[in-house]
Amino acid sequence: MAGWRAYSGSAVALPIDGIDTDQLIPARFMSTPRTEGYGRFLMHDLRFGSNGEAYAEHPLNQHHDASVLVTGRNFGGGSSREAAVYALIDFGIKAVVAPSFGDIFAGNAVNNGLLPARVSEDDCDKLTKALDKAAHPATIDLDNSQVTIADLTVSFAIDPVWRTKLIEGWDDIDLTAQYGEAIATFSQKDRATRAWAYLGTEPSPPN
Numbered sequence: 001m002a003g004w005r006a007y008s009g010s011a012v013a014l015p016i017d018g019i020d021t022d023q024l025i026p027a028r029f030m031s032t033p034r035t036e037g038y039g040r041f042l043m044h045d046l047r048f049g050s051n052g053e054a055y056a057e058h059p060l061n062q063h064h065d066a067s068v069l070v071t072g073r074n075f076g077g078g079s080s081r082e083a084a085v086y087a088l089i090d091f092g093i094k095a096v097v098a099p100s101f102g103d104i105f106a107g108n109a110v111n112n113g114l115l116p117a118r119v120s121e122d123d124c125d126k127l128t129k130a131l132d133k134a135a136h137p138a139t140i141d142l143d144n145s146q147v148t149i150a151d152l153t154v155s156f157a158i159d160p161v162w163r164t165k166l167i168e169g170w171d172d173i174d175l176t177a178q179y180g181e182a183i184a185t186f187s188q189k190d191r192a193t194r195a196w197a198y199l200g201t202e203p204s205p206p207n
Contacts, residue, residue, distance in 0.1 A: 001112070001113050001169045001170075001171065002113070002169050003113075003166060003167050003168045003169030003170070004113070004142070004166065004167065004169075005141075005142050005143055005167055006139065006140065006141055006142065006143075007067075007094055007095065007115075007139065007140040007142075008137070008138070008139045008140075009066075009067030009068050009094055009137075009138055010063065010065055010066050010067055010068065010135045010136070010137060010138060011066065011067075011068035011069070011070060011097075011127075011131060011135065011136055011137070011138035011149045011150075012059040012060065012062075012063050012066040012068075012069060012070070012131060012134075012135050013059065013069075013070045013071070013127070013128040013131040013133070014058075014059050014060070014069060014070070014071045014072075015070075015071065015072055015128045016071060016072050017072035017073045017074060018072065018073065018074050018075075018077060019043070019046075019071060019072070019075050019076070020074075020076070020077045020078030020079075020102070021076055021077070021078040021079045021080075021081050021083075021084040021102070021105060022078055022079065022081075023043060023045065023046060024042065024043060024076065024084035024087055024088065025038060025041050025042065025044070025081065025083050025084050025086070025087040026041070026044055026045055027081075029041040029044065029083075030081065030083050034083075034086060037090045038083060038086045038087040038090045038091075039087060039089075039090035039091035039092065040091075041087050042060065042087040042088060042090070042091040042093075043058075043060065043087075046058060047060060047061055059133070059135075060091070062135075063135040065092065065135075066092070066093070066135060067092050067093055067094045067095070067138075068093070068094060068095045068096075068097065068138040068140070068147075068149070069088075069093055069095070069096045069097065070097045070098070070124065070127045070128055070131060070149065071096060071097070071098045072098060072099070072124075073098065073099045073100045073121075074098075074100050074101070074102060075096055075098040075100070075101050075102070075105070075116075076096075076101050076102040076104075076105025076106065076109070076116075077101075077102035077105070078102065080104040080105075080108075082108045082112075084105060084108075085105065085108045085109050085112050085114055086112070088109075088114060089112055089113070089114055093114065094113075094114065094115065094140075095114065095115035095116075095117055095138075095140055095147070096109070096114070096115070096116055096117065097117045097119055097124065097127065097147055097149075097156065098116070098117075098118065098119070098124065099118065099119060099120065099121045099124050100118065101116045101118065106162075110162045110165050110166060111165070111171040111172060112171075113166065113169065115140065115142070115158070115166060116158070117140070117147055117156035117157075117158065118156055118157045118158065119147070119154055119155070119156045119157075120154075123154040123155075126152060126154065127147075127149050127150075127152060127154065130149060130150035130151075130152045131149065131150060132150075136149055136150035137149075137150070142158075142163055142166060142167055143167075145157070145158060145163070161175070
C-alpha cells in the first residue's frame, strides 16, 4: 500500500447521518471476489432502485470521479465488515470527511489507505453548504491535518499513529514490524527473568 502526505481530487457532499456498513456494501455482494472490484456495489441500495435503475439525484451517480466524500455523523457504524472500506476504495474514494465514524470502520479505513477525517459539526455544515450539491476541487494536507474544499479550509482530527500509518502506507503488521528489534530485545530479557513462560520455545535474536 502506497503512503501519501497530500492529495488533490474532487469532493461531493452526501449529508446523511448514520450511513452504516450494510448500506456501504450490502451483505449479498460480499461473496464476490475482491479481484472483481467492489466499487460498483458502493451504497448500492441508496444509489439504485430494485429494478437496477440508478437514482439520478444521488451525488455518486452524478459525479463518478468523486474521491472525497463529505457526509454526516457516525459514518461506517454497524458491523465490522472491512468490505465497506473496499467498496469506497474501489469506487475511487480517498477520504471521507464527517463529524464522527464507527470505530472499527475508521481503523479498517486507515489500514487500507483511506482517510477518515473527523471535523466539527459546524465545519461539516460549512463544507456541505460550500459544495452546494455540486462537485468541487478538494485538497488534503495530512501533515497539517487540513482539508480544503471549494476554497474553504478546515482542520480535521486524526490520531497521530493513524497519520503515520497513512503517510508511510503501513497497516497494523507494518507498524508492529518497526519495533521488531525492541520486541526481540524485550523477549530475551523477559526470558531471563521468566524462563518458565518460554518452556519448549527457542529464543528469537534481535534483528
